[in-house]
Structure formats: structure tokens, C-alpha cells
Amino acid sequence: MATxxxxxxxxxxxxxGPPLAASLAKNGIKTAIIEKGNLGGTCVNVGCTPTKAYVASARRAFIAKNSEPLGVEVKGEIVVNLKTIKARKDEIIQDSRDGLHKMLTETENISLIKGTAKFVDExxxxxxxxxxxxxxxxxxxGGRARIPEGFSNVPFLTNISILELEEIPxxxxxxxxxxxxxxxxxxFRRFGxxxxxxxxxxxxxxxxxxEFAEEIAAIFKKEGIDIRLNSECISAKKKGDQIExxxxxxxxxxxxxxxHIxxxxxxxxNTDDLGLDKTKVKLDKRGYIKVNDELQTNLDHxxxxxxxxxxxxxxxxxxxDFQIVNSQLFQEKKRKLSDRFLCYAAFIDPPIARVGMNEKEIREKGIKAKIATRPMSKVARAKEMGETQGMLKILIDDKTDKVLGATxxxxxxxxxxxxxIDLMYADAPYTVIRDAVHIHPTVSELIPTMLENPKPME
Structure with a gap:
């Protein structure tokens, strides 16, 4: 067989993948990019793009049903049409796929190959x-949903298949x-x-x-969501048209x-079908590929x-990750994995966002720290918006005055x-924000205020 x-x-x-391919091609490097499914990976197809489109629809439904305290009364029935929501989601996704396809097929030095790649040798x-x-x-x-044992005999949903429903469960x-x-x-609670x-x-x-977990549980229970903790699911079975x-x-x-479940x-x-057994690439016990600070495996190529x-x-x-690899290849300033502060959000309503360490981790490490907190109920803009659920917490190194993390x-x-996040990347002390003047009325204007007198973390 010719290679x-x-x-x-x-x-x-x-x-x-795509930005790396574009950068390599721009630098005259003949590049093949292989995809077994839809272009765009998890984010575009079954992650951020579709779920945030659904979150937006769910919030509109919630606002329509819960605006009376702000003087807005909606007369008549509020109807959620999941088929319309899905169609809007599909259109947004297809637009992103089309853009990627155009770039990957029309850029010189890039060859798009559709199918599943398996290593033959290294x-x-x-x-x-x-x-x-x-x-x-x-x-x-990328990755996929982990399916525990005991669910093989029921038509379970994952983050992929639930986005294909056209009727509300x-x-x-x-x-x-x-x-x-x-x-x-x-x-889906907001959908009905x-x-x-x-x-x-x-x-x-x-x-x-x-305290954040407890507050979220309280918010969800207020919306009528049943939460059962300390509940290990052993198995599921069909029971008529229901699932037990x-x-x-x-x-x-x-x-x-x-x-539905x-x-x-x-x-x-998604490393189990790559044929990595034909190589000496090392995996950890969960199947993730081990990498160094430049995202290189134990094989240097x-x-x-x-x-x-x-x-x-x-x-x-x-x-x-693309930025790290690209900098190592083509840029004067070299980025590394160790430069990164872990940050993320859960896009519930209200959202929870996190950067760096939390209080539990700081205590476990024995770091002497200061803490600044404020409930959203004491934030003027939140009260004006009628959205006072939640709290803010910032943790500061007692010796350096640098921020260790925030939730x-x-x-x-x-x-x-x-x-x-930006303050942490600037490697600046918390006093930079404390002494800044923020716009009124905003939620973020309370960040300097809450930093005026951080307390020792006992």
C-alpha cells in the first residue's frame, strides 16, 4: 500500500486542531487534518455552542414566567417549543461547521481527510x-461521556443525544x-x-x-428541581414506557x-480507538495522554x-493548548502549560465562575491567606435587576498580596x-483592583469595595 x-x-x-493547521499552512508546512465526525469537535457540535443556545432559550422562558415581581405581567400560556429551539441550535452549529469546512478545504497546504485515524506505527x-x-x-x-455499568439495557441520553430531542421529557x-x-x-426544568x-x-x-454548592442546591430547589445527594446509581431498567x-x-x-435518563x-x-498500542505513547490510568510543559508526549514527534x-x-x-504549541513553533515568546491559571464557569443561572485555588485547597496546602467575601444581596445592581442569589469570594496570599483564586x-x-483572571496573569497585588475606579452601577464595582478590608482566613 502506498503511503x-x-x-x-x-x-x-x-x-x-484547525487554528494549528492554519498556522502551519501559513508557514508553508504541508499539513493533513483528519476528522472522523463533524467538524468542530465537542464545543461546536455537542458542547458550548448548542448548550448555551439552549440555556438562552431556557432563560427567556424563565423570565417570561417570573417577571411579575418587576411589574411585568404576561397574560396567557407560555409555550416552549423544543423543535424550534433545536432548529435554531442546528442552524448555529451548521454555520460554524461551514466556516471550518471552507477554511480547511480552501487553504493552501491543508488537506482535510474524513475518517477514523488509527496508528500503524509511530x-x-x-x-x-x-x-x-x-x-x-x-x-x-477530545473526550466523551463516561457511561457507568448498569445502564446498557435502557435508552439513556448523553450530552449528545439529549440535544436531538424534539419533545420535552x-x-x-x-x-x-x-x-x-x-x-x-x-x-429542562425551565422548559417544563x-x-x-x-x-x-x-x-x-x-x-x-x-457554601457555593449549598447555595446552588438552594437555587435549584427553589425552581422545583429535586436533588438527591449520597445517591449511587446501581442500575436502570425499562418499566413499560418508563425507566426505573x-x-x-x-x-x-x-x-x-x-x-428519560x-x-x-x-x-x-477518545484515546481508546487510536491504535496507540502500535506506539510507545504513554497514557495515565484513566486513558489520558501524558504530556510535558510544552504538550509533548514521551515521543518527541x-x-x-x-x-x-x-x-x-x-x-x-x-x-x-494550540497557543502553547504554536508559540513553541513560531513565536519568540514561548508559552508553557505551567503558565496557565485554571479557570472555568458553569453556565447555570446565575452562573458560577472560578479561577485558581478555592478555600478548601488553600487550607489543605497550609497557605496563610486573607479572604474577601460579599453576598449578592448587598450588591446594588443585583438588587435593581432582581437577581440577588449568590456570593463572591476572593482569596489572597497573606505574604505577597497576590490573588490565589476566586469563586x-x-x-x-x-x-x-x-x-x-487578568490581575493574576499580570502578577499584580490585589491592591491594584482595590484602588481602581469601576463604573457605577455594575456588579463588578463591588469588587474594589469588597477588597478594602480582607480578613485573615482563620
Missing amino acids: KNFDVIIIGTGQA HTVSVNGENYSAEKIYINV EHLIIVGGGYIGLEFGQM SKVTILESGDKLLKREDD VKIECTEGAPTLTGS LIAAGRIP IWALGDCNGEGAFTHTAYN FLGTGADEYIHTI
Whole structure:
């Protein structure tokens, strides 16, 4: 079999792959980019783009039903049309796919190859019976939902298939209290479903400080979402046209019946069908590809970018992976993985946003720190908007006055968290924000105020 040769092969068209291909091509490097599914990876097709479109529709429905306290009365029935919501989502996705297809097929030095790539050896992959070889290979294959044992006999939903529904579920049972489960839970409750969230741990969003998890649980319960903690799902089975879930729990009924079940119990990398056993690329025990500070694997000609390297499960971290690799290739200033501050948001309403360490992690590390907090109920703009749920917390190193981390839960938190993110990248003390003048009336104007007198973290 003849082998087609390239300078570089990229496997996957998620957030890191296409910009890397464009940069390589611009520099005269003959590049093949391989995609087994739809162009754009998780974010474009089944992640950020579609879910945030659904979140927007859910918020419109919620506002329509809950504006009377602000003097706006909606007369008549509020009808949520999931077919229309889905069609709008599909149009947005297709626009992104079309843009990527145009770039990847019309740019000189880029060859788009459709199909599943499997390694034949450490420099060669096979796609649809054809072999392709390159001096350098970049793996950008993303991840997928982890399906626990015990659910193979029921028509479960994942973050992919739930976006194809055209009828609103009567009762949606969600296995998992992480950010994916919470986003879908709140949106479908606002669409009109009865929603039950089953979480095996003792709180939602297990990575967050307790008070934020508790506040989110209170917000969800206020919206009529049933939350069952300490509930380990053992199995599920069909029961007529319903699904019955067996639960090992400390309290509550040991079984639960609903019309639909969504599995949101974590993610796993798409590395199991790459044929990596034909190479010496090292994986960790969860199947993620091990990388160094430049995202290089243990083989000096193979790199791993995006969710498959286990160094971040977000669109922005995947794109930053591209920036790291691109800087190492073509830029004077070299970026590294260790330069990055982990930051993310869960796009529930109100959103929770986080950067750096939280209080629990700081205590575990024994770092002497100061803390500044403020409830959203004491933020004037939040009161004016009628959205006072949540709280703000900033943690500061007592010795250096540098910010260690922050968690914001409240209206607009996913935007003004960047005030703290930018300060941390500037390596500046918290006093820079404390002494700044922010615009009134905004939520972010309270950040300087809350930093006026941070307290020692006891």
C-alpha cells in the first residue's frame, strides 16, 4: 500500500486542531487534518455552542414566567417549543461547521481527510484503508461521556443525544451533579420537565467550596428541581414506557422512575480507538495522554492537545493548548502549560465562575491567606435587576498580596471573573483592583469595595 506523506498530521478538528493547521499552512508546512465526525469537535457540535443556545432559550422562558415581581405581567400560556429551539441550535452549529469546512478545504497546504485515524506505527496512521505518514503528529481527539455499568439495557441520553430531542421529557432523571448535569437540569426544568438530579457525593459540584454548592442546591430547589445527594446509581431498567433507576442511598426511596435518563457522570478521553498500542505513547490510568510543559508526549514527534491530554476539559484550555504549541513553533515568546491559571464557569443561572485555588485547597496546602467575601444581596445592581442569589469570594496570599483564586456565583459572574483572571496573569497585588475606579452601577464595582478590608482566613 502506498503511503501519502505530509510534514504534519493533526488528528481531530476541535478547538486546537484547525487554528494549528492554519498556522502551519501559513508557514508553508504541508499539513493533513483528519476528522472522523463533524467538524468542530465537542464545543461546536455537542458542547458550548448548542448548550448555551439552549440555556438562552431556557432563560427567556424563565423570565417570561417570573417577571411579575418587576411589574411585568404576561397574560396567557407560555409555550416552549423544543423543535424550534433545536432548529435554531442546528442552524448555529451548521454555520460554524461551514466556516471550518471552507477554511480547511480552501487553504493552501491543508488537506482535510474524513475518517477514523488509527496508528500503524509511530509516524503513520491509517484512514479508510489509506496510509498517511508525517514527521510530526498532533493528537486532538477530545473526550466523551463516561457511561457507568448498569445502564446498557435502557435508552439513556448523553450530552449528545439529549440535544436531538424534539419533545420535552415528562420527567428527566440526571445521573451526576457536575456542571453538565446542572446545566441540562436547570434548562429542562425551565422548559417544563420534572427534573431529579442524583449525585453520588455529599454535595453538588464537588470541586467547589461547600457554601457555593449549598447555595446552588438552594437555587435549584427553589425552581422545583429535586436533588438527591449520597445517591449511587446501581442500575436502570425499562418499566413499560418508563425507566426505573435503582439507587443505593442513605435516605429516600431506593428506586426512582422517570420518562428519560441523562448520564452526566463524567468524561473519558477518545484515546481508546487510536491504535496507540502500535506506539510507545504513554497514557495515565484513566486513558489520558501524558504530556510535558510544552504538550509533548514521551515521543518527541507527537503532541496531545485538548481534552485528551487531561490538562483541562474546556474549550478555552484547548485553544490555549494550540497557543502553547504554536508559540513553541513560531513565536519568540514561548508559552508553557505551567503558565496557565485554571479557570472555568458553569453556565447555570446565575452562573458560577472560578479561577485558581478555592478555600478548601488553600487550607489543605497550609497557605496563610486573607479572604474577601460579599453576598449578592448587598450588591446594588443585583438588587435593581432582581437577581440577588449568590456570593463572591476572593482569596489572597497573606505574604505577597497576590490573588490565589476566586469563586463568583451571581448574575454576570462568568464575565466579571475576568477582572481577577487578568490581575493574576499580570502578577499584580490585589491592591491594584482595590484602588481602581469601576463604573457605577455594575456588579463588578463591588469588587474594589469588597477588597478594602480582607480578613485573615482563620
